[in-house]
Structure formats: structure tokens, C-alpha cells
Amino acid sequence: xxxxxxxxxxxxxxxxxxxxxxxxxxxxxxxxxxxxxxxxxxxxxxxxxxxxxxxxxxxxxxxxxxxxxxxxxxxxxxxxxxxxxxxxxxxxxxxxxxxxxxxxxxxxxxxxxxxxxxxxxxxxxxxxxxxxxxxxxxxxxxxxxxxxxxxxxxxxxxxxxxxxxxxxxxxxxxxxxxxxxxxxxxxxxxxxxxxxxxxxxxxxxxxxxxxxxxxxxxxxxxxxxxxxxxxxxxxxxxxxxxxxxxxxxxxxxxxxxxxxxxxxxxxxxxxxxxxxxxxxxxxxxxxxxxxxxxxxxxxxxxxxxxxxxxxxxxxxxxxxxxxxxxxxxxxxxxxxxxxxxxxxxxxxxxxxxxx
Amino acid sequence: xxxxxxxxxxxxxxxxxxxxxxxxxxxxxxxxxxxxxxxxxxxxxxxxxxxxxxxxxxxxxxxxxxxxxxxxxxxxxxxxxxxxxxxxxxxxxxxxxxxxxxxxxxxxxxxxxxxxxxxxxxxxxxxxxxxxxxxxxxxxxxxxxxxxxxxxxxxxxxxxxxxxxxxxxxxxxxxxxxxxxxxxxxxxxxxxxxxxxxxxxxxxxxxxxxxxxxxxxxxxxxxxxxxxxxxxxxxxxxxxxxxxxxxxxxxxxxxxxxxxxxxxxxxxxxxxxxxxxxx
Numbered sequence: 001x002x003x004x005x006x007x008x009x010x011x012x013x014x015x016x017x018x019x020x021x022x023x024x025x026x027x028x029x030x031x032x033x034x035x036x037x038x039x040x041x042x043x044x045x046x047x048x049x050x051x052x053x054x055x056x057x058x059x060x061x062x063x064x065x066x067x068x069x070x071x072x073x074x075x076x077x078x079x080x081x082x083x084x085x086x087x088x089x090x091x092x093x094x095x096x097x098x099x100x101x102x103x104x105x106x107x108x109x110x111x112x113x114x115x116x117x118x119x120x121x122x123x124x125x126x127x128x129x130x131x132x133x134x135x136x137x138x139x140x141x142x143x144x145x146x147x148x149x150x151x152x153x154x155x156x157x158x159x160x161x162x163x164x165x166x167x168x169x170x171x172x173x174x175x176x177x178x179x180x181x182x183x184x185x186x187x188x189x190x191x192x193x194x195x196x197x198x199x200x201x202x203x204x205x206x207x208x209x210x211x212x213x214x215x216x217x218x219x220x221x222x223x224x225x226x227x228x229x230x231x232x233x234x235x236x237x238x239x240x241x242x243x244x245x246x247x248x249x250x251x252x253x254x255x256x257x258x259x260x261x262x263x264x265x266x267x268x269x270x271x272x273x274x275x276x277x278x279x280x281x282x283x284x285x286x287x288x289x290x291x292x293x294x295x296x297x298x299x300x301x302x303x304x305x306x307x308x309x310x311x312x313x314x315x316x317x318x319x320x321x322x323x324x325x326x327x328x329x330x331x332x333x334x335x336x337x338x339x340x341x342x343x344x345x346x347x348x349x350x351x352x353x354x355x
Numbered sequence: 356x357x358x359x360x361x362x363x364x365x366x367x368x369x370x371x372x373x374x375x376x377x378x379x380x381x382x383x384x385x386x387x388x389x390x391x392x393x394x395x396x397x398x399x400x401x402x403x404x405x406x407x408x409x410x411x412x413x414x415x416x417x418x419x420x421x422x423x424x425x426x427x428x429x430x431x432x433x434x435x436x437x438x439x440x441x442x443x444x445x446x447x448x449x450x451x452x453x454x455x456x457x458x459x460x461x462x463x464x465x466x467x468x469x470x471x472x473x474x475x476x477x478x479x480x481x482x483x484x485x486x487x488x489x490x491x492x493x494x495x496x497x498x499x500x501x502x503x504x505x506x507x508x509x510x511x512x513x514x515x516x517x518x519x520x521x522x523x524x525x526x527x528x529x530x531x532x533x534x535x536x537x538x539x540x541x542x543x544x545x546x547x548x549x550x551x552x553x554x555x556x557x558x559x560x561x562x563x564x565x566x567x568x569x570x571x572x573x574x575x576x577x578x579x580x581x582x583x584x585x586x587x588x589x590x591x592x593x594x595x596x597x598x599x600x601x602x603x604x605x606x607x608x609x610x611x612x613x614x615x616x617x618x619x620x621x622x623x624x625x626x627x628x629x630x631x632x633x634x
Contacts (some may be wrong), residue, residue: 051531071535078535084528088550098536101546153536 001156002027003048003189008057010043017043018054019213025157028187030180032204034194036236040213041193042081045159047115048191049078049088059249062156074157077150079210083142085134091145092117092130098153120148123182140171147179153188158183160192164199176203199238201225203342209233235273241280241319243273245348252348255314257290265350275343280321282308282331282341291340294319296333308333310341392518394612397605409606417583418591419610425574425587426567429506433563434556437514442548445522456519462511471505471576478504497579502587505573509577510566517559518552525551565618569611 003025010018017040025031033041046052048059050071058067066074086094095117099108108116111200121127125146134142143163150158163179164172180203183190194200200207201221208218209232217229245252245259247269252261254273265271282290294310305350306328310319323331333339365550372546399406409415444456449521462470476482488495495501533543548555571589578585588607595604 049535051535071531072537072539074535075537076535078532080528080532082528085534086529086532086547086550097533097546098539101421101536101538101542149532149536 001043001189003157003191004058004060005044005048006058006060008044008047008054008059010040010047010052010054011277016213021056021210021213021215023208023215023218025189025191027189030183030190030192030203030205032125032192032194032200032207034197034200034207034236035210036218037195038212039210041195041210042161044210045161045191046064048157048354049076049159050074051078057088075153075155077153077155077158079143079160079163081165083134083146083303085142085145085149085296090131090133091137092121094145095120095133095149095152098151116152120152123151124148139167140175143167143175147182156188158186158188158190160190162194163192164196165194172199179203201237209236211236221285227295228274228347231272231274234347234349239277239320241275241277241343243270243275243317243343243346245246245273247271247350252346255290255292255343259348261348261349265348269350271348273343273348275346277307277320277322278305279345280319281342281344281345282323282327282333283342284331284333286340288340288342289343293338294341296337296339299333299335300326310339312341313338357516358477372470391612394608396606398609400605401629405602406606406609409603410610412603414582414586415603415607418586418588418607421502421585422568422587422589424499425503425506425597426564428503429510429567430560430564431508432507434514434560436511437516437518437559438552438556440515441518441522441552444519446527459512459515459519462509466507467570467572468576470508471573473508474501474504474577481619496577497585499585501577502574502585503575506567506570509570509573510563513563513566514556514559517555517562521552521555554625558622561618561621561625565615568614 003023005021005023008018008021009016021044023031023038023044031126033044035041043052047054050059050066050069050073055068058065060066061074061076071078086097089097095326096113099113099116102108116297117130118127121130124147126141126144129137129141136146137145147160147163160179165174167175176199179192192204199213201224205223206218207221207224209216209224212230217224217233219227224233228237234240241289243254245261247253247261247265247267249267250261251258252265252271252273253259259273261271286293293313295313296308297311298309300309303321304325308319308321308323308324311317312319321341331339363477398409410419440455440459444452461549464502475496478484478488478501480489480496495504529547530543533547538546568587569589570587571593574587575590578590580586580590582591582594586594588611592604592607592611595601595607
């Protein structure tokens with residue numbers, strides 16, 4: 001079963017939440033909708049489920065137009081950010097709900113429902129809590145009940161809204177690996193919404209990055225991290241250093257060196273050049289002509305990677321570098337000392353995005 | 356910080372504490388407990404037999420019956436209306452929503468006498484619909500329908516007022532979850548919404564019933580005070596009292612008092628069940 005989102009737009013009053021978004025999710029794929037709050041990702045998820053109506057555009061589920069279908073008709077599983085478990089029902093009753101409300105002709109027998117609930121409880125490893133109420137469960141347990149409840153109706157699409165948002169860091173890491181394994185077992189099209197880039201990059205097959213109601217980039221985690229399409233994606237996925245480069249003679253020039261410039265950059269303009277912290281090399285002497293002199297202001301020497309904050313000597317801009325502990329020990333740098341910074345894998349982007 | 360510590364820090368002396376408690380108790384005694392005791396003392400002043408005779412007098416029984424009928428119509432109507440109104444103003448955003456919420460409170464803001472007069476102006480002989488009703492031989496004012504209408508109006512806000520804030524904080528997610536799981540309208544209401552709001556609803560119904568049975572002002576205007584026909588218990592109490600029939604008046608009054616005490620008990624139980632103290 002696949003999901004196709006075709007040219008979906010949605011306004012809340014005067015405010016555009018989604019602008020002409022198109023996106024495909026293949027069967028068996030786990031896709032992350034990643035973006036800052038207010039980027040429209042949850043609204044898009046709710047539109048797929050039928051909880052919101054798009055102002056224009058189409059939702060196609062399994063090659064059939066579902067735009068006008070009610071949530072009940074779409075056979076989707078939806079896991080809410082705050083779980084939305086039925087407080088007055090036990091765990092088992094919560095899971096059985098979707099089966100019990102079916103019309104009599106499609107409803108499984110009482111015995112089959114019981115069997116299905118038992119199966120799902122085993123799947124989410126909560127067999128012993130069947131007769132507990134949601135208020136008696138921890139956050140992680142509630143999350144798994146919500147998932148089991150969504151899976152009970154054998155959905156063809158699974159949608160999860162910030163599935164780990166309300167959990168503490170340790171449980172979150174555990175659960176997201178578990179979700180990945182579970183997804184591989186049941187093999188349906190799944191979409192989850194998150195604002196946590198690490199979560200998206202670790203769990204998803206593909207990541208769709210959204211900003212202000214539009215899709216900025218979609219691709220594999222490696223794609224979007226290594227080859228960001230624009231400044232927004234560059235800034236949103238991990239830390240980054242910004243250099244202002246001048247476009248001259250078809251190249252981008254800064255710090256006394258030339259770097260490849262995009263073809264669309266007009267000569268004489270200023271473009272943004274991005275370099276990730278681990279792509280800044282620190283040299284003790286000025287032996288390399290491309291290196292920029294900078295003064296070390298802070299050193300965070302915790303863990304295998306040492307994070308160093310520097311101030312450029314020429315214009316006072318702040319730089320962040322990450323160097324392996326071994327390299328740092330060779331350098332033996334302390335705050336106040338001057339080093340030479342050599343950028344590598346520089347990416348020049350000529351768009352109008354301003355930080 | 357423990358309780359005793361905070362008391363010590365406030366530094367009240369024993370004397371101040373006991374004086375305050377004594378004043379409180381005295382006040383409560385004079386204004387609440389003594390009148391309550393007087394009601395029962397008067398009611399039983401001439402013994403059990405007279406009490407029983409008073410509350411089983413045909414006029415008294417008729418008044419009790421009318422009161423119960425009125426409540427039996429007004430309370431379910433306002434419960435249904437309350438749920439519908441609360442659903443409407445908490446689930447949808449529309450122009451005039453805030454105005455509607457304010458409008459629901461209107462019966463609490465205006466004097467009950469005015470509430471009664473509204474219906475006299477509407478349905479009375481000189482009222483807008485008077486001639487039309489008379490030509491069809493329908494009597495509303497000075498008859499049971501008028502009493503029911505006035506009671507419905509006065510008790511209109513109780514259920515809605517309980518439900519609106521509760522449903523606002525509850526949100527709509529559980530209903531959405533139910534709909535994604537395949538449940539449809541009525542099924543969602545019976546299986547998810549109603550179980551969630553039941554204690555708030557019951558609380559509103561308890562308050563609504565108490566008011567419906569105890570309402571005097573609005574009902575007095577539209578009733579016509581015909582003993583055995585259009586008198587509710589509060590009206591019958593007043594009539595008996597004006598006839599210097601104190602024992603009978605207080606005997607009936609004691610029934611209303613029992614009702615009030617029962618309501619308070621029911622209210623306490625609901626509060627205890629919902630874990631919402633001192634609402």
C-alpha cells in the first residue's frame with residue numbers, strides 16, 4: 001500500500017500551513033516528516049489520516065483517491081502525540097476498540113478479538129498489563145498501547161505524530177530502535193512526524209524536510225545530511241559554519257582561497273558558504289595558504305570528539321570545529337592561542353535564505 | 356514544609372486561633388444550623404401523625420407530583436441541551452461562539468421573576484401568542500406547560516456550564532482516535548464521549564435537579580397558585596404559610612430540605628469520584 005500526496009494546500013484562516021506539497025511514500029517504506037514547529041508537518045499527517053481536509057490537492061491511498069473519504073474509511077493507523085488512549089478502558093479494551101466498533105457483518109467473533117488482542121499485547125511486550133488502565137502506565141508503555149491499538153485494525157498505512165516526543169531521552173532511543181524493527185516486521189507504509197533531526201536520520205528510510213508549509217528536500221538520511229539542497233536544510237540538519245564568499249570569475253572566494261560556485265550565482269554577489277564543524281581542519285602553523293587564522297575561545301573536551309569554539313582574527317566571526325581527541329592532543333591547543341583553520345568540503349549556496 | 360511548621364511560622368497564638376474558630380462556628384450556627392433545625396422542629400412540632408397527614412394531604416401530594424413531573428421534563432431536556440451546546444462550543448470555532456457561551460448564562464443573570472414574566476408576555480392572554488393559543492383552546496400560562504417552560508428556562512445553564520470547561524480541557528483527541536479506528540458518530544458518542552464526561556454531566560444534572568425542584572420566583576409568576584393543580588412544593592409551602600398553617604408548611608419545607616441535603620450528598624459523592632475537591 002502506498003501513499004501519494006498530490007499538490008496539497010491548506011490554510012488556517014489567512015495563514016497558509018501547507019503550500020502545494022507533493023510527496024510519495026512507497027509500500028514498506030518508513031518516511032520521516034522533519035521540520036521545525038509550525039512547518040506544517042503535523043497538519044500534513046492529519047490530512048493523510050482524514051482528520052483535516054485539504055483546501056486543494058489530492059490524497060491517494062493504494063492508487064485510489066481518498067481525499068473525500070472519512071478517517072474511518074481510510075484504514076489508517078494513527079498514533080497521537082499524547083497517545084489519546086481511552087482513559088475509561090483497560091489496555092485490552094483500548095486495543096480491541098477498533099475491532100469492536102466494526103459493523104456486525106465485518107466484526108470478528110468475540111473469541112477472535114480476544115486472540116488478536118493477545119497477539120498484539122505480545123508484539124508490544126505488554127502481556128502482563130492487559131487489565132491495567134492507561135493512568136497506571138508509564139509514558140513508554142502508553143506509547144506501545146497506542147501503537148498496538150492502531151495496529152489492531154490491520155491498517156495499510158501507519159501514521160505517527162511525534163511518536164517519541166513526550167518520552168525521556170533513554171526510553172526514546174530504545175523505542176525508536178524498537179519501532180524500526182517493528183516496521184520491518186509488519187512492512188507497511190509508515191510516516192512519522194518529528195522535529196528531532198537525529199531521530200529522523202537514525203530511524204527513517206527517507207527524510208522529508210519541511211519548512212513554512214513547503215517541502216525543502218526529500219531523500220535518504222545520507223543524501224539530506226551530506227548534500228543539503230539549500231541553506232535551510234543545511235542549517236536545520238546539524239551544526240554548520242557560515243562563511244560569506246564573494247563570487248568572482250565563476251568561483252567563490254573567501255579566506256584567500258577559491259571554491260566551486262554554483263552556476264546560477266551572479267558575479268560580484270555575496271554567497272553563503274557552509275562547512276560542517278568536523279570539516280574544519282585546525283593547523284598549528286600558517287604553512288597552508290588557504291588557512292584562516294583564528295583564536296581559540298573555548299574548548300569542550302568531553303567524550304571522543306573535542307568541540308572547539310574559535311574567533312576569526314580577520315573579521316571576528318565565530319567558528320565551531322570538532323576534532324578527534326587524538327588530533328586535539330597533537331595540537332595541544334589552549335584558549336587564547338592562535339591556530340589556522342582550513343575548511344574542506346565547502347558548499348556554496350546562492351539562495352536568498354538569511355540566518 | 357509540614358503543616359504544623361507553617362502554623363508556627365505564622366505565629367498565631369492559641370487565643371487567636373480559637374477565637375477565629377469560635378466566630379466561624381457561631382456564624383454557621385446562627386445562620387445555617389439553627390434555621391435548619393427550626394424547619395424540622397416546626398415540622399414535627401405536633402408529632403409524627405400530623406407530619407404524615409401534612410405531607411400526604413391531597414394538595415401536598417399533588418404539589419409533590421407536579422414538582423417531580425416538572426423536574427422529570429426539565430432535567431433531561433437541559434441535560435440533552437447541555438451536552439449539545441457544550442459539544443457545539445467546544446468542538447467548533449465559529450462566529451458568535453463567545454456570544455453563545457454568554458447567552459447560555461443569561462438565565463443565571465436575570466431575576467427569576469423576569470424569567471417568569473417573559474413567558475407571561477409570550478403566552479399569556481395579552482401576550483404575543485395569547486390570541487392564537489386561546490383560539491385553539493391551549494393554555495400555557497397558569498397551567499402545567501407554563502410551569503415546565505419557566506423551570507426549563509431557569510435551569511437551562513447548569514449542565515452546559517459544567518460541561519463546557521471540562522470538555523475544553525479534555526480536547527478532542529480521543530474522539531479523533533476513535534474515528535480513525537473506524538467508529539462513527541453515535542458509536543463515538545456512546546463509547547468515548549459519554550464515558551469521559553459522565554461525572555461532569557452527573558454533577559450538572561444534580562445541580563439542575565435541585566434548582567428545578569426548588570425554583571420559586573419564575574414558577575410563581577406563571578403558576579396562578581391553584582392548589583391541587585398548579586402548585587409546586589415551594590409554592591404550596593408559601594400558601595400554607597400565608598394561611599398560618601405552620602406545621603403543614605414546615606412539613607413540606609422539610610421535604611425540600613431533605614432534597615437539598617440529598618443533593619449535597621450526591622454532589623460530595625461525585626466530587627469524591629472525580630477527585631475534584633471543593634468544587
